[in-house]
Amino acid sequence: MCISKDSEDGQDSHQQGPREACGVVAVYGVDNAALTLYNGLFALQHRGQEGAGMVVSDGKILHYCKGMGLVSEVFTGDFAEHLPGRIGIGHVRYSTTGASKTVNVQPFLAECRDGMWAIAHNGNLVNAGELRDRYQKQGAIFQTTTDSEILLHQLADPTYFGQRDRIRAALAELCGSFAFVIARPHCVYAARDPWGIRPLSLGRLGKGHVVASETCALQQIGAEYVRDVNPGELIKLDENGVKSLRFADVPVGGYGQCVFEQIYFARPNSHVFGQSVYATRTAIGRTLAREQPCDADVVVPIPDSGVLAALGFSHESGIPFELGFIRNHYIGRTFIMPSQKSRSSSVDLKLAVVPEAVAGRRVVVVDDSIIRGNTIQKRIGVLRRAGAREVHVRIACPPTRHPCYFGIDFPETNDLVAAGRTEEQICALCGADSVGYLSLDGLKSALENSGHYCYGCFTGRYVCGTEHVVCKHALERSGPDQLEDRHHRYGVMMQ
Numbered sequence: 001m002c003i004s005k006d007s008e009d010g011q012d013s014h015q016q017g018p019r020e021a022c023g024v025v026a027v028y029g030v031d032n033a034a035l036t037l038y039n040g041l042f043a044l045q046h047r048g049q050e051g052a053g054m055v056v057s058d059g060k061i062l063h064y065c066k067g068m069g070l071v072s073e074v075f076t077g078d079f080a081e082h083l084p085g086r087i088g089i090g091h092v093r094y095s096t097t098g099a100s101k102t103v104n105v106q107p108f109l110a111e112c113r114d115g116m117w118a119i120a121h122n123g124n125l126v127n128a129g130e131l132r133d134r135y136q137k138q139g140a141i142f143q144t145t146t147d148s149e150i151l152l153h154q155l156a157d158p159t160y161f162g163q164r165d166r167i168r169a170a171l172a173e174l175c176g177s178f179a180f181v182i183a184r185p186h187c188v189y190a191a192r193d194p195w196g197i198r199p200l201s202l203g204r205l206g207k208g209h210v211v212a213s214e215t216c217a218l219q220q221i222g223a224e225y226v227r228d229v230n231p232g233e234l235i236k237l238d239e240n241g242v243k244s245l246r247f248a249d250v251p252v253g254g255y256g257q258c259v260f261e262q263i264y265f266a267r268p269n270s271h272v273f274g275q276s277v278y279a280t281r282t283a284i285g286r287t288l289a290r291e292q293p294c295d296a297d298v299v300v301p302i303p304d305s306g307v308l309a310a311l312g313f314s315h316e317s318g319i320p321f322e323l324g325f326i327r328n329h330y331i332g333r334t335f336i337m338p339s340q341k342s343r344s345s346s347v348d349l350k351l352a353v354v355p356e357a358v359a360g361r362r363v364v365v366v367d368d369s370i371i372r373g374n375t376i377q378k379r380i381g382v383l384r385r386a387g388a389r390e391v392h393v394r395i396a397c398p399p400t401r402h403p404c405y406f407g408i409d410f411p412e413t414n415d416l417v418a419a420g421r422t423e424e425q426i427c428a429l430c431g432a433d434s435v436g437y438l439s440l441d442g443l444k445s446a447l448e449n450s451g452h453y454c455y456g457c458f459t460g461r462y463v464c465g466t467e468h469v470v471c472k473h474a475l476e477r478s479g480p481d482q483l484e485d486r487h488h489r490y491g492v493m494m495q
Contacts, residue, residue, distance in 0.1 A: 022106075022122040022407075023047035024200075025090040025217055026181035028188045028237035029208030034075075034083035036205070036221050037090040040212055041071045043220035046267055047122075047213060048094035051105035055118040056088035057185045062116045066091075066105045086208070087188055089181040091120035094409070104144050107183070110152045116185060117155055121148035122213055123177035123198045124407040126464065131173070151180065167191075168234055168247035175464055177258070177406035179229075181211055187238035194248035195256035195463045196231030197406050197454060199272045202242070209237045214270040228274060231255055256454035256463025260408055262447065263397050264305050264368045275448050278308060283446040284396045284438060285312020285366065292436030293317065294392045296364040298357065300324030302379060309396035310366035319364065324357040324383070351379065359387030365432075366394050371410050373417030373430060380431045393432045398440045399423070402460040410457070 023044030027033050037054045052074045053066025063083045067074040071092060091106040107120040125131075128147030135153045136142070142149055154160055154170035163169050167182070167189060177197035182189040190211040192200045203210040203223035210223045218225050229235055232248035257273045258265075268278045288309060299319045301310030304327060314321035331350045363383055370376050370393075380391050399418035404410055413419045417426060427435040440458055444450035456462040 023092045023213040024120045024122050024181045026188045026211040033086050033088040034080040039221045040217040041090045043217040048092035051093040053105050054090035055107045056083040056085040058085035089120050089183045104146050112156045118183040120181050122179040126176035171247045191234040192229045194232040197258050200229040202226045216267040216270040255452040259453045281308035282312035285309035286316040287442040288438045289313040289316035291442050294364045297361040298322040302367040303327040306367040322357040325351045353382045353386045355386040362390040363388045364392045369397050377430050390433045392434045395437045398458040400457050404457045
């Protein structure tokens with residue numbers, strides 16, 4: 001058994017930037033499940049770079065491996081030999097609730113009266129504080145400081161234990177965004193919140209099945225896409241195939257798919273909410289060029305998530321596309337970094353300007369979004385020092401003026417550069433010659449079923465109540481964390 005010697009604060013050199021949602025994978029009836037999970041998690045690495053883990057069942061025992069770092073750093077050498085079986089779940093983490101610590105790396109495991117359970121979660125439960133307080137008053141002991149652990153306590157709760165529809169009853173009490181995968185020794189479950197905020201797709205691999213946050217993971221492991229897990233649906237994968245169950249009806253206000261999945265989070269080769277991310281982002285860029293025209297000599301994207309919008313802008317405007325920035329691919333995504341300090345330091349290392357592409361030219365820079373403003377301000381300064389004559393900024397979404405409570409790491413209004421500022425004020429703050437944003441109507445025009453999306457970070461109107469929201473570190477223990485030194489990288493949970 002290996003002991004993981006990870007840093008307490010999770011400030012590893014790979015993670016620098018704005019953060020996104022986590023990623024989950026589950027497999028049933030697949031040979032070498034550990035290797036399949038590895039490949040799926042590798043394809044989802046963009047969704048979380050703080051930690052990774054997996055649980056694999058050989059039909060009797062749940063084996064696990066997890067730790068801080070990238071997928072390639074956590075699962076090394078002969079890791080698959082420690083994880084035999086054809087059933088399993090995996091997770092890559094980006095923390096939106098709970099500190100960036102080893103103890104908070106998923107999947108989580110627990111032993112209930114009826115055996116072992118393992119869970120992994122993508123999303124944010126806005127009623128986590130309320131539920132946690134209820135269970136602690138009943139004497140429950142929490143091992144982590146994340147909202148995800150709530151589900152384990154529900155599954156162990158005697159109130160639910162005797163119910164035939166135990167999992168469905170527990171899920172129905174949760175409020176917020178979630179895509180859960182759950183492993184038992186003989187089966188796997190997957191569930192998606194009633195609003196459909198986070199994506200979750202079902203695929204087929206040989207005679208087995210796969211569930212993943214994005215279809216790019218299915219593609220990576222050679223699985224055939226079957227369909228999305230529906231909002232409010234719980235599916236069970238076992239020897240009888242796929243069983244579909246409902247745990248919630250469509251909410252009164254309708255669905256609330258996260259629009260940032262299309263703008264930023266998802267990989268371009270994914271289909272999210274039934275729509276090609278590649279096609280969506282290029283369409284957004286075309287609309288942006290029509291709404292916010294600019295006299296310029298070159299269109300320059302901020303890699304990587306601004307590339308497709310810039311390509312669409314170039315095609316629509318006729319302004320040549322140039323790679324004015326080269327990305328260091330050994331640095332993580334800066335929106336996905338745990339702290340402002342790590343975001344600011346990594347932004348200096350992430351991109352290098354190509355002077356020959358911008359010197360003496362009027363440059364229009366296209367980026368997917370401006371969140372805190374630390375990235376674009378530095379990029380404009382670098383372009384000017386490289387000799388750019390003018391720098392105009394075009395943003396492929398509306399101004400982000402409101403927090404997100406459903407799994408994106410901008411939960412405080414004070415963190416947002418657009419909050420309380422006009423476009424002219426943002427322009428002056430960033431040091432650009434002009435700043436132009438895509439309109440909300442322009443964004444909707446690029447989306448199929450645009451009424452099924454949540455635009456709360458732009459409008460302040462959310463798909464479900466946020467009155468019980470807790471801040472990212474609200475669930476931290478007040479005393480020193482005694483679990484870190486006892487965390488094992490490898491282990492087994494026996495039924």
